[in-house]
Amino acid sequence: MFSNTFFKKMLAGMVVLTVFASFTQAQTRSSASQSRQQVDRYGLTAAARTKLAGAAYSLLGADKETLLLKSRAVRLLALDSSSPKVGVFVRGKVTRAQLEAIPGVEVRSRFGELFTVTVPIDALPALALLPDVISVTPARKLYPENDSARTDSRVPEVWQRTISTLPSYAGYSGKGVIVGVIDTGIDWDHGDFIDDATGQSRILSIWDQTLTAQTGESTPAGYAYGVEYTRTHINDEIDGTPAGYVRSQDTNGHGTHVSGTAAGDGSDTGDASYAPAYTYTGMAPEADIIMVKYGGGGFEDVVADAIDYIFSKAAAEGKPAVINISLGTHFGAHDGTSPLEMAIDNAVGQGKVIVKSAGNSGTTAADAEYIHAEGTVGVGDTAVVEFTVPSYTELPGAGNDYILLEMWYQGQDSLKVEVIRPNGTSSSATTGNSVGSINSDGYIGLFNADTGPNANNGDNNCSIEIWDQSLAGAPAAGVWTVRVIGDAVNESGHFDVWIAGINLGAAGTKAWFTKGWDDDEIVSIPGTSSGGITVAAYSTKTTFDSQDGNTYTYTSAVLHDLADFSSYGVRTDDGGSGLLTAQKPDIAGSGFGVISALSTNSGWVGSIEQNRDLTHLIMSGTSMSSPHVTGMAALLLQQNPDYTAAQIKDLLKRHARTDAYTGSTPSFKWGAGKADVFAAAGGTTPPAAVSGLNAASGSVKLSWNAVTADTSGDPEYISEYIIYRSTTPFFTPTPADSIASTTATTWTDTSALAVGDTSKQYVYTVIAVDDFGNRSAVGGYAGEYDNKLVKNTSSTSSTFISVVF
Numbered sequence: 001m002f003s004n005t006f007f008k009k010m011l012a013g014m015v016v017l018t019v020f021a022s023f024t025q026a027q028t029r030s031s032a033s034q035s036r037q038q039v040d041r042y043g044l045t046a047a048a049r050t051k052l053a054g055a056a057y058s059l060l061g062a063d064k065e066t067l068l069l070k071s072r073a074v075r076l077l078a079l080d081s082s083s084p085k086v087g088v089f090v091r092g093k094v095t096r097a098q099l100e101a102i103p104g105v106e107v108r109s110r111f112g113e114l115f116t117v118t119v120p121i122d123a124l125p126a127l128a129l130l131p132d133v134i135s136v137t138p139a140r141k142l143y144p145e146n147d148s149a150r151t152d153s154r155v156p157e158v159w160q161r162t163i164s165t166l167p168s169y170a171g172y173s174g175k176g177v178i179v180g181v182i183d184t185g186i187d188w189d190h191g192d193f194i195d196d197a198t199g200q201s202r203i204l205s206i207w208d209q210t211l212t213a214q215t216g217e218s219t220p221a222g223y224a225y226g227v228e229y230t231r232t233h234i235n236d237e238i239d240g241t242p243a244g245y246v247r248s249q250d251t252n253g254h255g256t257h258v259s260g261t262a263a264g265d266g267s268d269t270g271d272a273s274y275a276p277a278y279t280y281t282g283m284a285p286e287a288d289i290i291m292v293k294y295g296g297g298g299f300e301d302v303v304a305d306a307i308d309y310i311f312s313k314a315a316a317e318g319k320p321a322v323i324n325i326s327l328g329t330h331f332g333a334h335d336g337t338s339p340l341e342m343a344i345d346n347a348v349g350q351g352k353v354i355v356k357s358a359g360n361s362g363t364t365a366a367d368a369e370y371i372h373a374e375g376t377v378g379v380g381d382t383a384v385v386e387f388t389v390p391s392y393t394e395l396p397g398a399g400n401d402y403i404l405l406e407m408w409y410q411g412q413d414s415l416k417v418e419v420i421r422p423n424g425t426s427s428s429a430t431t432g433n434s435v436g437s438i439n440s441d442g443y444i445g446l447f448n449a450d451t452g453p454n455a456n457n458g459d460n461n462c463s464i465e466i467w468d469q470s471l472a473g474a475p476a477a478g479v480w481t482v483r484v485i486g487d488a489v490n491e492s493g494h495f496d497v498w499i500a501g502i503n504l505g506a507a508g509t510k511a512w513f514t515k516g517w518d519d520d521e522i523v524s525i526p527g528t529s530s531g532g533i534t535v536a537a538y539s540t541k542t543t544f545d546s547q548d549g550n551t552y553t554y555t556s557a558v559l560h561d562l563a564d565f566s567s568y569g570v571r572t573d574d575g576g577s578g579l580l581t582a583q584k585p586d587i588a589g590s591g592f593g594v595i596s597a598l599s600t601n602s603g604w605v606g607s608i609e610q611n612r613d614l615t616h617l618i619m620s621g622t623s624m625s626s627p628h629v630t631g632m633a634a635l636l637l638q639q640n641p642d643y644t645a646a647q648i649k650d651l652l653k654r655h656a657r658t659d660a661y662t663g664s665t666p667s668f669k670w671g672a673g674k675a676d677v678f679a680a681a682g683g684t685t686p687p688a689a690v691s692g693l694n695a696a697s698g699s700v701k702l703s704w705n706a707v708t709a710d711t712s713g714d715p716e717y718i719s720e721y722i723i724y725r726s727t728t729p730f731f732t733p734t735p736a737d738s739i740a741s742t743t744a745t746t747w748t749d750t751s752a753l754a755v756g757d758t759s760k761q762y763v764y765t766v767i768a769v770d771d772f773g774n775r776s777a778v779g780g781y782a783g784e785y786d787n788k789l790v791k792n793t794s795s796t797s798s799t800f801i802s803v804v805f
Helices: 004-009 046-051 066-071 094-101 121-128 153-160 231-239 254-263 300-317 339-347 623-641 645-654
Strands: 085-093 106-111 116-121 133-138 161-163 167-169 178-183 203-208 229-232 289-291 321-325 352-357 373-377 382-389 402-409 414-420 428-429 433-437 442-449 461-468 478-488 493-501 512-515 533-539 543-545 551-553 587-592 595-598 616-619 695-698 701-703 718-726 740-744 747-749 764-771 779-783 788-792
Touching: 046 121, 046 133, 085 121, 085 300, 085 339, 085 414, 094 106, 094 116, 106 300, 106 339, 116 121, 116 300, 116 339, 121 133, 178 254, 178 623, 203 231, 203 300, 254 289, 254 595, 254 616, 254 623, 289 300, 300 321, 300 352, 321 623, 339 695, 352 623, 373 382, 373 512, 382 433, 382 493, 402 478, 414 442, 414 461, 428 433, 428 442, 478 512, 533 623, 551 645, 587 595, 587 623, 595 623, 616 764, 623 645, 695 779, 740 747
Parallel strands: 178 289, 178 321, 203 289, 321 352, 352 533, 533 587
Antiparallel strands: 085 116, 085 133, 106 116, 161 167, 203 229, 373 493, 382 478, 382 512, 402 461, 402 493, 414 428, 414 478, 433 442, 442 461, 543 551, 595 616, 695 701, 701 747, 718 740, 718 764, 764 779, 779 788
């Protein structure tokens, strides 16, 4: 396990030094031993230190090696410079001018009282000392979540599509709606993103955050990084006038696949005999697209910037927008209070929706890949969790082999945390303290709420860093133990801990909890936000045809059942209510064996997963289920651009489908059940009956109240009102009785039926028909008899009129 180089750097034997060899702020810090007025070496009082989340405070004075390790979890920039920077969220009642008055501070996006900010590390104390700043939190790392769907969600019923040479959509197709995707980029030249009728791109813009602007290129307005490409740039590339300008590529393939699922039109095929054009159509095939290729390796602050960018672009276009985020992390409390989650809650609203994948941390008893553990202690009690590190070949250098654990417990509790290495040596810290220790089995850094309770939720956060510091060995193979002891328990004594970041060896070996594990509360952040729609994954496909000519089967997939990788809820702030106050995920979508657009710039070309039609790719993950629901939201926003995010979430949840696989819902696995956009759009529920039917004098002039809801009380969209006429009281309308239709709420009978015609009596009723052909019940009748207008708008009772027809 250990290299000879390591033993040359250390004395023989197991050496344990309880010092901060890799932290310049070497000494143990104890907030309990300092008065509230006493300042530390950075000029910070205890109150000011509390504003700096532990991960921020630990950056101060850190050496280059330690910063490299920290960069695995937080967004650090310019590490090779004399003034490295960090991407943070600043929360507080402050102005942009106040923040930017601090030298080196750059403010980017704003979400209410939350700002995304780039700041020199040595300027962090100045931010914390601003009186109205509440918290300064480093942006944490996010990871892509990827490991016949449309029919299962009943999208074709919503489309009402016919195909001649080109498809035509009589229903909803996302037209007039923007689908924003924050991901690894997009293959802008893929036919699924080009309007076949015009030859023009459906991509409004691409913001590639990973590029640096060259001559002739520019950053988006309001941002000083990345490169923006407009639809004009993309169209020039497509028609070759000029070509070679758009440098953005999707070399990963994840973003292209996600975009195709949400909004690809399915027109591109390399083998029409196998898969004709439009076979693999996405959910909202006529929506516009905005792609943000995230930069910095995928961190929360650049994702927040992307959200701000997309919604700002949509506002400028005057269109509603839905954003897909198929990225996630386990750095955080999983209670909806991470800065990115607060940004999402502030960003969503009328015509602005965000959809997030639940995460792929689910496991089976056979695999036992548990990333979450929990326990509860009383005063003097000890809870034990263990995780096992398999054998692996360590990487050279420092900061490359690491295990990063996130523990959270309530703010009024004081818990001692001890980490024991496989060789029996250990390191421990009580609440309010931090400590580091060097050993041949790995360096341990413990930050046990050393700056006080987290300013965003009031809870304590203990970060555990185990890594290959230059004077220590790499994390050793074997069983690692975390002991949690109750020093002072004033609340519940409960704690949760996640394996949030890990890389061991070139093969990326993982470690899993083997004692104290729990398979719930593993929805990835920002999927625990209140304002977003979080999507679990289930299987609608168990086999696929590869470009190599073979057909492959997913042996672990059970058709129509939850995917084994789909992360379970609930949020950690459920307070024992389980499913009532903190339900996540919200809904489930297809995510196992999803076929969508293939990026020709990715390594998927020529792989088994490349579909037999050559232009599409099969992938699995909640990254694939999320864009299904994103596309559904686009269809609903076309139906009503004024829908709020909360209304769309409510429609999808209340009309979710349940079956033998979902069982009773809501549940911490399925949320409300399987998403059914046809039902959510009112496709199965008839309109409420017409009310207020009235007849006016002169010719028979009918009027009635507009129908705006269905029989469930959901918003309803009426395509027409059909007027029926008969000479029979309380008649049941038949097609033969239909005499007219209108989209208005008034109609005049212009036939020769003047009031006063004593030879005939006429009775009318009106039926409402919605966009899906659902018909309302009869709500009442109106008519005339010998110069007398009669009406009844309540029921077909025998007291309908006082004269006989």
